[in-house]
Amino acid sequence: MKRIAIINGPNLNLLGKREPEVYGSVGFDAFMDKLRSAHPDVSFSYFQSNVEGELIDQIQKEGFGSDGIILNPGGYTHTSVAIGDAIAAVPAPVVEVHISNVHAREDFRKISHVSAKAKGTICGLGLQGYELAVAYLKGS
Numbered sequence: 001m002k003r004i005a006i007i008n009g010p011n012l013n014l015l016g017k018r019e020p021e022v023y024g025s026v027g028f029d030a031f032m033d034k035l036r037s038a039h040p041d042v043s044f045s046y047f048q049s050n051v052e053g054e055l056i057d058q059i060q061k062e063g064f065g066s067d068g069i070i071l072n073p074g075g076y077t078h079t080s081v082a083i084g085d086a087i088a089a090v091p092a093p094v095v096e097v098h099i100s101n102v103h104a105r106e107d108f109r110k111i112s113h114v115s116a117k118a119k120g121t122i123c124g125l126g127l128q129g130y131e132l133a134v135a136y137l138k139g140s
């Protein structure tokens, strides 16, 4: 069975509770239930943290223990060289996902320290971006 790790960064615990016009109205726990039912052949782990070092620890753990990582680093995308380094250091492919279209927002969101180290990036497609990343990692 494939093991796919989903890792969400800061503030994504607020999904479904705040700013639904930007990030939608579905919380991540409900979304994980849907994902697990749609893919009974995949073992998913889910981790969210607001702490940069905890995200790096999880990337290192899952980067050696899973078949692929779906990572939304939240605001750390635009600031964290260390998260980029962690992605480069692990063998598992990492797909970077953003719920919103970061290129259609403020200029600082156009910079990513993650994209160059990731296998690929999906942004602007809402939670469907995570589903597309699962489809990719299942086939890879």
Ligand code: CA2
Residues within 6 Å of the ligand: 010, 011, 012, 014, 015, 016, 017, 018, 019, 020, 023, 072, 073, 074, 075, 076, 077, 097, 098, 099, 100, 101, 102, 109
């Ligand atoms: O679009 C994305 O997925 C982002 O990674 C989300 C980050 C933002 O800093 C990135 O530029 C793009 C922010 C996450 C905040 O999440 C919230 C969710 C619901 C309510 C409030 C914040």
